[in-house]
Amino acid sequence: MADKPKLGIWHTTTLQAARDRQQSYPTTIIAGQKRPYDASLSHSSDRSEPSRGQARPQPRLPQRAPSGFLVSGGAPRLTASRVEYAEGAPVGALPSEYSQRQAFAATPTSTIDPLLSLSHPAYGLPSQLVANFAALGIRSIYPWQKQCLLGPGLLTGEKNLVYSAPTGGGKSLVADILMLKRVLESRDAKAILVLPYVALVQEKVRWLRNVVSNILRGDLGQKEQDDRRKLWARRADKDTIRVVGFFGGSKIKATWADFDIAVCTIEKANSLVNAAIEDCSISSLRAVILDECHMIDDGYRGYLLELMATKVLCLGQPVQIIGMSATLTNIELLKNWLQGHSYETHYRPVPIDEHLVYEGKIYAAGTTASLLKTVNQLDSRSQFSEPRVQPLRIIRPSDHKELKDAVRNAVVALANEAARAGYGVLVFSSSRAGCESDAILISRVMPMFAEVDPATQEKRLDLLGDLRSLSTGLDPKLEQTIPFGVAFHRKAGLTTEERELITSAYDRGVLKVCVATCSLAAGINLPARRVILHDARMGRDFVGPAMLRQMRGRAGRKGKDEVGETYLCCRQNDLEDVVDLMHADLPQISSCLISDQRRIRRALLEVIAIRLATSRESLDDYVSKTMLALSAEPDSIRQSIETGIDELRKMEFITRGDDGSFHATRLGKAVVASSLDPEDGLFVHNELKKALQAFVMDGEMHVLYNFTPVHDMGGGTVNWRVFWNEMQQLDDSGLRVMHFLGLKPVTVNKMLHGGTLSESTSEEKEVARRYHRFYLALQLRDLCNEMPIHRVAQKYDVPRGSVQTLAQTCQGFAAGMIKFCETMGWGAMAAALDHFSDRLRAGARSDLLALAKITFVKSRTARIFWDNGFKTIAAVANADPKELLPLLMQAQPNKVRLGAKDEEKYREKLLAKAKIIADSANRLWQIEMQQELDDE
Template sequence: MAQEPQHYRVLTSLDLIKQGNNPAIYNSKRQSEVKADLSSHPHSLIPGYDERLSIRADPKRPRLDLDDSIEASEICDATKYTEYAINTSDTRYPRISEYSQRRAASSTPSASLNPLLRLSHPSYGLPESLVKNLTRLGIDSIYPWQSSCLLGRGVLNGKTNLVYSAPTGGGKSLVADVLMLRRVIEDPQKKAILVLPANWLVNDAIENCTTDSLGVVVMDELHMIDDYYRGYLIELMATKLLTLGGTVQLIGMSATLSNTEQLARWLNAKHYVSNYKPIPIEEFWTFDNSIYPASTAREFVEIADQSKADHAAVSSADDVTKKFKSRMTPVRWISESRFKELQNPVANVVVGLAIETAKAGFGALIFCSNRKGCETLARLVSRAKVEDISDQVLEQRKEVLAELRSLPIGIDETLARTVMRGVAFHHAGITVEEREIVAEAYNKGILKVLVATCSLAAGINLPARRVIIQGAKMGKLTIGPAMLRQMRGRAGRKGKDEIGETYLCCHEGDVVEAAQLIQAELPVVASCLEPEKRGIKRQAALLEVITVRLATHPIAIQEYVRRTLLFHIMEAQNLDLMVEEAIHQLIADGFIEVDNSGSYQATQLSRAVVSSYMTPEDGLLVHGELRRALQAFVMDGELHVFYLFTPIQLNGMTEIDWQIFRREMENLDDSGMRVLRLIGVNPGLVNKMANSGKSLPETDERLIYHRCYLAFQLRDLCDETPIHAVAQRYKVTTGSVQTLSQCCEGFAAGMIQFCDRMGWGMLKSVLEHMGDRLKAGARADLLELARIPFVKSRTARVLWDNGFRSLLAVAEADPKDLLPILLLAQPTKARMDGQDEGKYRQKMMLKAEIIVGAANRLWGIQQQVEIEVDI
């Protein structure tokens, strides 16, 4: 017999606002709808820029029309409000919102009732001056779980390691902060390290015999230990510190750990798990324009499982959905839209929830599956009327636009049109500077809606009243439980909100997966050294400890291996066999040798690989390339160096556009063609790929072509081509070009260190010079100017061309004299009207003052060094 429909009412944060329970809504309203006036005089000298609006245009994107507005659909309450919400005894569903319960009877004891919750309590041993500083920051008391965690035996005095887990926003960082402060206060000679990860720091301390100076090492985001690319570094670092057996206290923390006890056994630590959330979070999921509490996903999964048990092989997701709807009534639903852009239920719900939040004066954070989707959705939300804003907020948004416009790359076309509506996007396709400006504006409440990729969830602290997740998939893969928790964890933050809400908005084909995801438990965090992940024989696990002489004898190596997390997961017999195979492979590859005593000694190659922070696989590849370069290095051009500087790890970062590859190849001179022959690029294959439109399979051959394609971009950057122009030339994002440049700087430093350890002094000198050019993004004559903050590439060249050719010349300049030069260096010369142009010039004037001040400091340091050398 079908169950009777269950009706209940959950108060959302917007309901509470309507009832007048939150005063955070803007008091000052404009009388008419605010429209951004971005008109400017047509004048532009840079191809690819919008000449009318002075913005960075993308020919692939559709042009926006701010007057092409739409209306967000109305969000309605459930038609029935029964006594079920109060009287039901079914604990699977919320009887009343958690927020209301918290308001009626707070579950957090006050410091007045429990003196141990005050940081000034003698038990914590913090100096009065430090406590006062924390109080000025708004931190004078802690939560009960934090107190229990800190007061565990041996934790505060550093005698005991600690592993703990608490929800995002639950106060994990403060526990680590207190423990780090305690270590350096007790012994000012001790160091505290916060790593994510920083394996080379520990290697350096071991090699230099300075590990005694380490007091505490905090491993944030400990769940990343099974991350394919970086996780093994955390495990290696912790294992080496455990092997030393010194006085270093190890602290591991995360919001998404399920096997805390197992990790604590590995680290010989106490463990603590807290589920306390200082801000109550209401969780919902939506599909087919209806909103349900997340707890009802259990009912959906039970219906789906029952269908399978009844052998309903042909039962579709639609059948399960119909049964679910017959039993459950949504708490709210979104009316269908008359606008074609909102015909898709997910888009309709996402836009409706975002607009409702913004109109109430709060922030909404939307997670999208990819970069293109972020920008598309940001444009869509901005077309709906987000809010009526005060004159103050309007001016603040103009400030944000001015700051974005003052960047060397100009302002992105979509951001130029959405920011004034209180909407922006955030992903790796825009530059670091753009992301910082957007994030700060959102954090201050200047922007109300931020659309981001899932990478934002784990990396940046940007809380929101509402977190809206657009679909159960990010890219082609379904979101994992840990990532879902990370994204939900952005909702609500102490001191900013009284409540947080999360919405998982499901596409028609994702409903079953979404319901299962909501109910899924966190996965067990495992070792990255497992054979099916990154085999120990191909990693630095053994190579590092032998090279830094932490363990060289087979017995010592065995003891080291038994301190890895892998030892707590894998059978000892299989582990010993794996280690034996790894040792044989390291000997075969020329990384280690066996001495007369049976101990293992690192070779010159091993020392070069470890000191340059490479894995054995990458080290062998780099060693082969550099040896070939020593035999035949193309010195009458720069492409060979840029190819060597392209990190192996960036393989696959961007797809090769073979038409562009062929274009660049055809423009090479004889020097460039000799480079292609030396590194193994076949012009015939390039032509074949350009004509066929296919892609190469994942092989070593593909790695060569991919690195060569990226080397073309590096060459252009160091030839003073602006980032935005390089991005347009290769049809990639400005963010990816910037990421390439930054990654290459680190890889180049490793290459230089590699050559130094191998004794290849001449090659090292060549690479050092080109490394300096890579940092500057300029030719050799501009290297001195490029040391100044805000002076890179085009800016340095314009300064040079206008007579400012040294640090001294810039240091002695009047900032007013630099202003017109900085304006000339911008990617567009167009003016904006009235106050907008004034704000822009103020930003540029501030940069001029910073540049002069920095040049003075650098000049002073240079003079001091010269004086000391003379003495």
């Protein structure tokens, strides 16, 4: 048989790359890298790898880990299908649209171009900031970043900026530099950075705190900085840069005075700007960063980005607005709206090789033209006379019944190949159930636990132990997969703590394969050498072009991989739709302010309530500065404004004075203060007004009902069987609340037996909303009474991640309800709600609220402390950590018998935790004593 042609370097497989690693070119430290390279994760040279066409050895029987974890989960082992080179495979392929590196031998360095060094005087950055970037792995920037930063008026803050760069291209660094320059210009300067998801906010806060470490505010001069550093201890609160995260459920209240850089979700950023305009503290704002700004046309929440940015444009003060995205097409629209400079690049430091996997064959999908040609010739209905396009490689069919499906077999084989070669793999599945099943199947073909090096074994067992020690306990499916280096990541199915442990372990190389839903693509920065799409769906529907770009863009780890790989696995029936999707251009963004009349109503109410615009002329001027003014007909805009004003007056949110100016009523101000849509605000007002007449105070259900968000929580439908059972167990107080709300047992019984709630009229929709809110309030009741999240999830038949999201969202909503009552002048109601807000945050009864303030002391731990005599913060503060150790062991769920060595290690970890708890209690106790002295 003739020798197979050698593939081009940019279509080198992970297996071949692992063999040729000694010849690979070195990678340099790069800009925008947020995770330092860990030398301990270097791939060992003695890794066993099968040759081409050679079957892998049959794995040994399941074995038990030393600590007592059943590492096989009891499932029989499988053998992954071989991935072989195809006969007549083409030599190389056209470059990917992302692969700019293919056209250049190397990226220029700062020795060739001095402007690629952040220490260059052109950027005017303090030496401490440059040193901090270097410590985080950023010693030079890319040419495109240099060109972008040196755009007209950007470094001086005179011009706004909109720019687009691929995922992984280092776009965040440009915004970070410009934002920090604005904050460092004066001691009272502030900036707001807006991100779409809570996980991104939390990650960005950690990153920025490292970036600004030891940097003093309001000073770019080195000499003055050195002199002021001597006063560090006395003036740290004034001189350091404070980075604070604001998101739903966070313990931080949105106060303008307590931060220099606010990292916010979209909703929190809009609320923060409203409050600052109203109390006239907005004058210190110097920069606003809009990350993922393509979301501005998101119908559910993106319009709030447009509202917030438009308010900033109307301020008449120098505020630099910076918008960035990886998926912008009509960037000129945003440029014209923000009246700034624009920049576009397609550069990626790590090129991506893209593939289509169809019927067990892997085809290069480097460009649109070659992709369409490939698919046309693959189509059995095609009558082309030219030869069929040859695949690059072939995935052999499997003999296992679990892997008979060609797509599933391809996913498992490709994940197994890359992971065994030592690379990280991300697999995107279309559903939550698909995540779990893919993870379990992949784990069954991975190397046995005993075949893994001892250091990795230890880290995986530590991960299992950390997951087991959480209040939710260890998920049984994760217990099956983690010993083999595989885990799944689902927002609804896992809690925040579980997801953080999994992503950290994957990032450190402890886990090799992470199976996730599409939400991970945009929700967290977690790249991989190989990205595999089980299909191109989210649920039953195909993902959009932007989401597909986000998923593929996760391929390639700078500093660890020379290339990224994507494999989209496609079924025969989906082939045409998948081709259309991969061929589709990214959609152009547009304003969605008047696509739903409710949005323009909120826009008008907000600016009237904060007195940014009160006359008809000023309202027209405000709307003229929105993106809507550049993308809609003037007549339709004018009509929408007229209709919106009339409806706000009918809803009694605004009035018109004799001079023609508009004023927000107390109700209108309450709606804006609580960050509600006008329609939701009207519903809340009616509910609370009725509660004032007959508030049920001899129980907790009425308070918890008013804490339950009025918008859809995405927690699934009501389980009427559970609703009925819980209703049967309600005490007299709970039944009175149901009666007061108009919730009828006969209706619940009807729904239990297959009935439906009619929602054809607005009144019927409100009734249906009350039933749904009450069902969620039942879950909140259990959480506030110390039932663990996973028990609540089991009881109400919902994912535990959804239960945690409900609890976190309710904390933010509760704060809004308290503001609503305070603005309406309902002080007694606000006080009652405020007390339960603390219980909701602690997830505990009233007697544990003080203990729950201690670090690591959740409701379960607090109850065990209380029951064992540690009933106050002072008692915990004065305890020896060794006294707390047995209590912490008692608080751990799902006990497991451990060997002597592992038992000792487990106790050491808990003892370290006990010391942190004691230190935290000491700090809180000192604050209490100081307050007592002040009161005297």
